Amino acid sequence: MSGYFEELVQTISSLKEQAMRSLLTMIGIIVGVMAIIGIVSIGQAGKNSIKKDLESFGTNIAAMWPERRENSVYKPLNKYDAEFLRHLAFIESVSPIYYLYKEVRYNDFKTTTMVNGVNEGYFKLNNRTVSTGRLFTEKENTGSRRVCVITEGIKNDIQKKYGIVNPVGRIIKIGDFPFYIIGVLKKPELKSFLSTLMSEERDVYVPENALKITFGNFDIRYLIFGLKEGVKPEKAKNSLEFLFRLRKGKNTYYGMNFLESQVNVFTGVMNKITFIITLIGALSLFVGGVGIMNIMFISVTERTREIGIRKALGASQNAIMRQFLSEAVIISFAGSTLGVLVGILITILIESAIKWGIYISALSVVISYVFSTLIGITFGLLPAKKAASLNPIDALRYE
Amino acid sequence: MKLIELKKISKIYRMGKIDVAALQSIDLDIDKGEYLAIMGPSGSGKSTLMNVIGCLDTPSSGEYHLTGDNVSRLSDNELAAIRNRKIGFVFQTFNLLPRMNARKNVELPLIYSGMKKKDREHRAVELLEKVGIGDRVNHLPGELSGGQRQKVAIARALANNPDIILADEPTGNLDSRSGEEIMKIFDDLNKEGVTLIVVTHEKDIAKHMHYIIHLKDGLIVEKEINGK
Ligand SMILES: Nc1ncnc2c1ncn2[C@@H]1O[C@H](COP(=O)(O)OP(=O)(O)O)[C@@H](O)[C@H]1O
Numbered sequence: 297m298s299g300y301f302e303e304l305v306q307t308i309s310s311l312k313e314q315a316m317r318s319l320l321t322m323i324g325i326i327v328g329v330m331a332i333i334g335i336v337s338i339g340q341a342g343k344n345s346i347k348k349d350l351e352s353f354g355t356n357i358a359a360m361w362p363e364r365r366e367n368s369v370y371k372p373l374n375k376y377d378a379e380f381l382r383h384l385a386f387i388e389s390v391s392p393i394y395y396l397y398k399e400v401r402y403n404d405f406k407t408t409t410m411v412n413g414v415n416e417g418y419f420k421l422n423n424r425t426v427s428t429g430r431l432f433t434e435k436e437n438t439g440s441r442r443v444c445v446i447t448e449g450i451k452n453d454i455q456k457k458y459g460i461v462n463p464v465g466r467i468i469k470i471g472d473f474p475f476y477i478i479g480v481l482k483k484p485e486l487k488s489f490l491s492t493l494m495s496e497e498r499d500v501y502v503p504e505n506a507l508k509i510t511f512g513n514f515d516i517r518y519l520i521f522g523l524k525e526g527v528k529p530e531k532a533k534n535s536l537e538f539l540f541r542l543r544k545g546k547n548t549y550y551g552m553n554f555l556e557s558q559v560n561v562f563t564g565v566m567n568k569i570t571f572i573i574t575l576i577g578a579l580s581l582f583v584g585g586v587g588i589m590n591i592m593f594i595s596v597t598e599r600t601r602e603i604g605i606r607k608a609l610g611a612s613q614n615a616i617m618r619q620f621l622s623e624a625v626i627i628s629f630a631g632s633t634l635g636v637l638v639g640i641l642i643t644i645l646i647e648s649a650i651k652w653g654i655y656i657s658a659l660s661v662v663i664s665y666v667f668s669t670l671i672g673i674t675f676g677l678l679p680a681k682k683a684a685s686l687n688p689i690d691a692l693r694y695e
Numbered sequence: 696m697k698l699i700e701l702k703k704i705s706k707i708y709r710m711g712k713i714d715v716a717a718l719q720s721i722d723l724d725i726d727k728g729e730y731l732a733i734m735g736p737s738g739s740g741k742s743t744l745m746n747v748i749g750c751l752d753t754p755s756s757g758e759y760h761l762t763g764d765n766v767s768r769l770s771d772n773e774l775a776a777i778r779n780r781k782i783g784f785v786f787q788t789f790n791l792l793p794r795m796n797a798r799k800n801v802e803l804p805l806i807y808s809g810m811k812k813k814d815r816e817h818r819a820v821e822l823l824e825k826v827g828i829g830d831r832v833n834h835l836p837g838e839l840s841g842g843q844r845q846k847v848a849i850a851r852a853l854a855n856n857p858d859i860i861l862a863d864e865p866t867g868n869l870d871s872r873s874g875e876e877i878m879k880i881f882d883d884l885n886k887e888g889v890t891l892i893v894v895t896h897e898k899d900i901a902k903h904m905h906y907i908i909h910l911k912d913g914l915i916v917e918k919e920i921n922g923k
């Protein structure tokens with residue numbers, strides 16, 4: 297047993313002497329392991345972040361809006377449509393959205409932004425809460441009270457300009473009309489791509505009735521609704537298309553967007569990318585294996601005389617085989633260790649840049665380790681066999 | 696007691712269409728404790744004979760008994776084990792592994808015989824002291840003179856207490872003074888009872904041995920007993 301160890305030490309020291317060559321040989325393995333660990337981990341981090349975001353929504357939300365298409369007439373949605381939706385068995389809750397772009401002012405601070413008219417249920421549906429103040433009530437909505445909930449963007453602007461830390465209780469002007477600030481919305485803590493769907497730098501939210509009374513009665517822009525748990529987006533979409541054609545006329549068209557199907561699309565794309573890059577990684581491992589085989593054949597040729605000497609001194613075929621196999625395994629093992637280390641580092645860098653949360657797939661580490669060792673053995677086998685079967689006399693005579 | 700028994704040993708090399716007979720029906724018995732030289736012109740089959748005796752090569756025909764066992768038809772691995780335990784080689788070109796120091800070179804046969812590290816190191820140093828270079832154990836071959844390298848090779852050949860030492864022109868690459876030193880070591884080893892076969896060109900070297908086998912064209916042409 298101690299002999300094996302001694303051989304191993306010799307092998308390692310001879311590899312160290314040719315560090316550059318060993319490193320170049322390892323590149324295929326390093327890149328392969330890196331790619332596999334990186335993509336599997338990042339892909340999983342992406343899926344994890346979406347899952348977390350979805351959990352923060354609670355319900356599976358969707359949007360619906362009228363669309364003008366070829367051969368279809370544009371029929372806006374109205375409050376009866378919202379009512380209709382609310383009464384469907386597979387729908388949890390509905391919130392109609394009205395919006396306008398208006399100038400919002402506080403003293404000398406001015407900005408033009410999206411002013412949303414929503415009902416009190418909107419916030420619950422979207423799982424939104426306030427960081428200070430409160431949301432508006434049903435009564436305030438039905439009473440068309442001129443109150444508003446602002447977003448972080450406007451709050452920060454006012455704070456920067458006037459040093460007002462808590463804007464609740466102040467009055468801002470939307471267009472020419474004063475509105476009481478009653479709360480500031482907490483920024484949604486979304487980590488996945490969903491955050492890009494929810495961008496709202498300086499939006500303002502007011503009761504829908506207040507918006508209509510103040511700026512004129514106009515149409516619903518779109519409806520947000522939540523599906524009951526377990527309802528499949530495709531099923532709901534089919535039913536709604538059918539029902540709305542009955543309701544609004546054969547030649548109408550309503551666009552729909554389901555969070556869950558977007559997530560599914562994203563996950564699907566992610567899975568495909570993961571698969572392709574893993575394949576490239578595996579290919580790189582294979583190429584790395586061929587590289588190892590190549591360098592091993594060179595090494596066997598270079599050390600023909602050494603092999604002859606060892607055989608003359610009593611090395612069995614197995615001993616020579618072991619020596620060269622262990623060299624191949626050490627190269628691939630060192631390569632995959634480097635690959636794992638660099639791979640983890642790069643993965644963490646990428647993950648912290650895209651803010652999906654730090655995640656390293658332990659499975660990918662284990663599998664790439666095992667796989668690269670197998671590759672070392674497989675591709676080292678032929679050169680090691682060649683070394684082991686050398687005729688000692690020919691080997692000794694080799695110049 | 697017969698250590699080596701060669702019966703009608705032939706070695707034929709096939710060179711294209713021509714057969715070259717490096718050894719032709721050699722009969723040779725060597726007893727334990729003998730000290731003999733093999734001489735002959737270049738290409739007469741001296742090295743081939745040594746390789747067959749050393750189990751590095753197998754004869755094309757004939758029988759070879761080493762310490763009573765028929766070794767002429769053994770497998771590669773069985774021959775490796777015999778080389779390891781029963782044979783010690785000393786080559787003209789030393790054949791040390793250049794990246795290992797003297798001690799590690801001597802340890803090599805001990806690794807293959809499975810000796811424990813501690814014992815191995817101890818034994819290697821002991822052997823290097825025995826051949827007179829106990830002060831060079833950590834030197835690489837490149838840091839040693841030719842004579843010193845050959846001493847390391849002799850220590851290595853002695854590692855597993857072999858039945859026989861085979862030296863193929865051991866002084867061929869050495870100046871005469873180093874050559875004499877090597878021969879002195881061989882003489883001493885033989886006095887301790889070690890069997891040695893030495894291939895040489897030089898009459899002066901051959902004088903050290905009990906008798907000389909003369910080879911020509913793969914045949915033993917003369918057995919000359921030294922008068923000493
Ligand atoms: N591997 C080989 N292939 C072909 N011929 C060989 C081989 N080895 C030795 N010979 C031939 O066998 C003969 C004996 O060679 P060798 O034993 O090396 O001679 P010596 O050591 O006496 O100079 C020579 O004619 C040589 O050319």
Ligand SMILES: [Mg+2]
Nearest residue numbers: 741742743863
């Ligand atoms: Mg020769």
